[in-house]
Amino acid sequence: MTRQPDFIHRRRFLGQAALTAGAFTLLAPEILSGGAPKVYTVRQIIDLVLKEGNLKPIPDTVDTIKSGSPDQSVTGIVTTMFATASVIEQAAKLKANFIIAHEPTFYNHRDDPEWVKGNEIVKKKRALLEKHQIAVWRFHDYCHSLKPDAIRYGVVRKAGWTQYYKNETAALTIPATTLGELVKHLKTKLGIQKLRFIGDLNQPCSKLAIMPGAAGGQRQVSVAETEKPDVLIVGETPEWEGVEYARDGRLLGSKMALIVLGHAVSEEPGMEYFAEWLQPKISGIKVTHVASGDPFQWG
Template identity: 30%
Template structure:
């Protein structure tokens, strides 16, 4: 049987039992439903460049998630009368391209629709609460800024160069509310138990919901609308390929709607801390079931695994390691790793400064899902003991001002503020004042 455009539309419509078809935007926007299909292109939006890409691939049916003619219903007379709309319509008629919009069906399609596909793509934690258009994800308890880095690692693969953030970087979060489309309710996600919100640029207004969340003290992360929905659009293409195996199906169009030119990476304030002596170090104490040992030659994977679940989110590879420990004197035993069975859970490099006169704790991390068991203190002490064994009498480390828990822990372990060109005495005074305020809010630690 010849596959017609209407057969594809009918398949999608029969799945959407939740759609009010008298009020739905899902419909043909251009071309004849009785057109024999040579190929199917699936894209987030049927921009001129996207439909031309589809045409070049031999597709004559374009399934779009968002509007074609700049209006939600694709029927606004003013929008349809604009030069780009007229030019696009003429091009579609000339080429015979059929455009069908699948929005209302795919926004709520179980498991592979827009919200669930976004949650699955993020991969930061399981869904613990859901309504029609929102999900709440349970994640290991991390700072809001660590959550930003986790999200950025995922969205950069879809072409987004940054994540917008407002709130306190050091605030601890464990339930992330996620929304996707142009209508995202922060209040709904808070009611569902979220303590941080990940929204889209079209779905939330900074002056309205953004200010509300700021006054509520809830961190807000914002990503591009398209980026949050591309995982679902790609799953739609895979679904159609399964349903119509004899017809080519292609993903087309852009995955992020903008680029960024930034004058700086972020507003992070780096800090250096010094332990003036390595005498009388406390012993390393580990919870039952954990073991500490130096890294072996064939265990670089273990160190990278810890880094990619603590300091990074997949960006630490062998090239990064070679750059971080670029010195002929390097030995695998300089790296200390704590294991839980055959799983590496914490690690640190017992390294040295550029002039080799100062010991340095380098790239220390504890897996996010292993925090709270005292492993941060244990791996710090393990690094200090290894530095002492290497003959160093002092140790330096680098951290950031938003890592309040870490700064407090290092102070308890004998480290002192080290004002320098990175952070002056005045900066340290501010950091210590903020730390006192943080302790008052979070309990003396």
């Protein structure tokens, strides 16, 4: 039988499955009744996540299926930040054919395979996914819509600060420390080899604003202006925006420090937490977190 192209599956999925206004009506009867089917499809797993997370459909979401079919049976699930070639191979070794990734698979926000026409790396990656019959679903917009936001909560939890995380906002206050000790703490707890910072390592700090990932310079600066943190902690920021704001701020009398963790490593704890959130809700299928890791080498 001829296999239909991935984009046809995605179009059908967007029209019929979990990302539409009628999403929850498509849940399997076993899920609706509180039981669990012996075999889940990709579609049913997605529906379950939305139902259990009390998540309403998001119009024009990027959280769509990037490869595979919504109707294929799931043998195992891997959560990760990026569905890299190595994560795909590891999923295959684990006999997991469904990857839930937080960020794009094909190097652009919409995962448009024609973003750069004739992209050889995209072709090879799609062939690798096809070889292992792996479905990939992006879990970004819905992930940040969970209560609490799974990504920020995952970072707070891994840093050991859950007792200070009161109102689910970016700001939280920890016991007084120095910027140097905070840098060491984050490197150790989050498993980061190197991070970048602006500030005096001896300066005291207590109030933090935590913005993992790439929220954008405008949002980051807005939070800094509103919350007045001792330290703004971000995943990444355009250097002409948040970085220069922090540098000029200090030259003009501000005491705010900036810590740049790196995009992948700053949000990975959230997908690790999500794997633990999801596993008890699914019977008979193993959910494994496979970190995509820091993409950089350091000279």
